[in-house]
């Protein structure tokens with residue numbers, strides 16, 4: 001057993017530490033499995049489209065992909081989803097876990113009710129007075145994710161600063177406010193099922209360290225000089241990006257997407273992922289085909305191959321969008337002259 005990452009003193013004896021607060025992400029992930037398949041893919045999302053491990057799927061048209069989300073999830077896909085609950089074992093100690101819990105409970109008690117369960121239609125922002133509680137909670141997500149998720153790399157100096165903040169050895173309000181932090185609230189209106197339409201995952205896009213956190217989007221920067229606009233499926237707007245990037249603020253500004261804008265943003269997101277994935281399949285297949293046949297594949301063959309990935313029952317003993325199934329299908333369609 002190693003040493004706890006936070007205190008760096010005690011043994012890391014704690015199992016099942018959620019590095020994204022369970023009470024926030026649970027409504028997005030845990031339900032009857034109807035949405036679990038997509039979440040399962042999300043867990044292994046690679047933002048490098050050249051990676052075969054990117055588990056998002058696609059078809060010749062993005063609409064077709066969107067439709068496959070409606071397919072019944074298979075047992076193993078649900079299991080896969082349940083097995084990756086954004087938690088880790090033996091990274092932190094029990095005492096430090098208590099520190100996490102305290103920060104989380106305060107936010108859930110004092111701040112969350114100002115956001116969840118409300119209808120913000122027509123209201124583009126909310127200002128929160130308790131910037132300390134708000135920041136500490138979101139910076140906790142950033143810190144733990146940076147420690148626990150290899151796909152989420154942030155500057156070492158920032159990790160150390162966050163560590164001291166969370167540990168409470170250097171957490172005066174000015175220190176907290178010196179970290180550029182942009183929070184969007186995706187107003188989720190309706191039954192609990194509505195939350196399953198949100199997403200959980202991480203990415204680093206240019207200088208923007210991004211956490212998709214169910215009905216929250218967290219964007220953090222290691223330096224205000226690096227806090228520049230990136231397009232996020234309509235979540236960010238060039239015109240107000242600076243305004244909503246909190247830095248040495250008096251009160252904390254949260255950008256709000258209302259329910260309709262939220263659904264539009266996720267739709268944009270899925271379509272972008274879909275396009276990238278189709279292009280990835282297409283390119284990978286073409287390269288292998290040319291290697292074998294010394295000429296490019298017929299366009300119809302490429303379409304058939306991609307359609308097989310998305311819609312066919314072939315090799316369905318493997319999860320649909322797994323690398324293993326992709327390779328088997330490719331092997332088969334490479335034989336077509």
Ligand SMILES: [Zn+2]
Nearest residue numbers: 004007093096
């Ligand atoms: Zn510890």
